Amino acid sequence: MIASAEKPLFTLNVFTKEPLDFVTISLIEQCFSVKTTIKKIPKRNWLRASNIKFSPVKIDKFTVTSSFFANSIKQDKFSLIIDASLAFGTGHHYTTKFCLQLIQDLKKRAVNPLKIIDVGCGTGILSIAIAKLFPSRIIAVDNDTHSVEMTKRNIVVNKVANYVKVYKSTGLVGNHLNSRAKYDLIVANILYKPLKTLMWSFTKNLSNNGFLILSGLNIKQARHLKSISRQFGFKVIDEKKEANWAALLLRKIDCKRATPLND
Numbered sequence: 001m002i003a004s005a006e007k008p009l010f011t012l013n014v015f016t017k018e019p020l021d022f023v024t025i026s027l028i029e030q031c032f033s034v035k036t037t038i039k040k041i042p043k044r045n046w047l048r049a050s051n052i053k054f055s056p057v058k059i060d061k062f063t064v065t066s067s068f069f070a071n072s073i074k075q076d077k078f079s080l081i082i083d084a085s086l087a088f089g090t091g092h093h094y095t096t097k098f099c100l101q102l103i104q105d106l107k108k109r110a111v112n113p114l115k116i117i118d119v120g121c122g123t124g125i126l127s128i129a130i131a132k133l134f135p136s137r138i139i140a141v142d143n144d145t146h147s148v149e150m151t152k153r154n155i156v157v158n159k160v161a162n163y164v165k166v167y168k169s170t171g172l173v174g175n176h177l178n179s180r181a182k183y184d185l186i187v188a189n190i191l192y193k194p195l196k197t198l199m200w201s202f203t204k205n206l207s208n209n210g211f212l213i214l215s216g217l218n219i220k221q222a223r224h225l226k227s228i229s230r231q232f233g234f235k236v237i238d239e240k241k242e243a244n245w246a247a248l249l250l251r252k253i254d255c256k257r258a259t260p261l262n263d
């Protein structure tokens, strides 16, 4: 169903499997001050369609492509074959792009993290990129079952399954994640609120001088996280900003200063 305002300031697309009844349509019209038009969309395989739609994207050295396009472009060691289906992470969104750039920047700075965790792995795109750049052990976690399954599939397709272990977890929950051997790099492209909540657990589980990449933030949220990150003993090393999205590269430099947040 497509609804558009009389003065077409915006278009609201509502997709539904069931036909909408008269009351629901009236409610939508009143709430959004719009007139509706209803259109029947032919049945199709939406998961396949979404893989096709994600055309190849180049982010510095990496080329990210869905398996649909993989045979039509030249593959090298920086090719990431990512099928998303319902998971997030094709490289087309700023939040993912920033992380892929910051990971490559670490390589350029000759940083060689050995133990890494990707919190909120989605399709597994960041874990796969890391496995291709660094000779490391990577843990990928997500609190969404479907994302965990997609990451498991994608690490096999990209031939990095020996280096990446995948678990279902909210943050770093579980003894195998909060381990004695600390992480040298934590990457978390989630959202501002869960990131803020996880800051204490990040600092506790990061080695001294370890790196933390935070993404999924707007510019205002990034500014706030930057200022509270000092409380956790972090120094801001780098920042990416575009279209009101932002990502941070932090380094744990002052472990004695780290204190949990009260709020």
Ligand SMILES: C[S@@+](CC[C@H](N)C(=O)[O-])C[C@H]1O[C@@H](n2cnc3c(N)ncnc32)[C@H](O)[C@@H]1O
Pocket (backbone or CB within 6 Å): 087, 088, 089, 090, 091, 095, 096, 099, 119, 120, 121, 122, 123, 124, 125, 126, 141, 142, 143, 144, 147, 169, 170, 171, 189, 190, 191, 194, 216
């Ligand atoms: C924006 S996507 C990022 C996916 C991928 N890492 C990327 O960079 O494109 C965020 C992912 O984090 C997961 N997530 C959100 N909050 C989480 C939490 N507290 N712990 C673990 N996973 C979380 C979501 O299910 C989602 O798959």
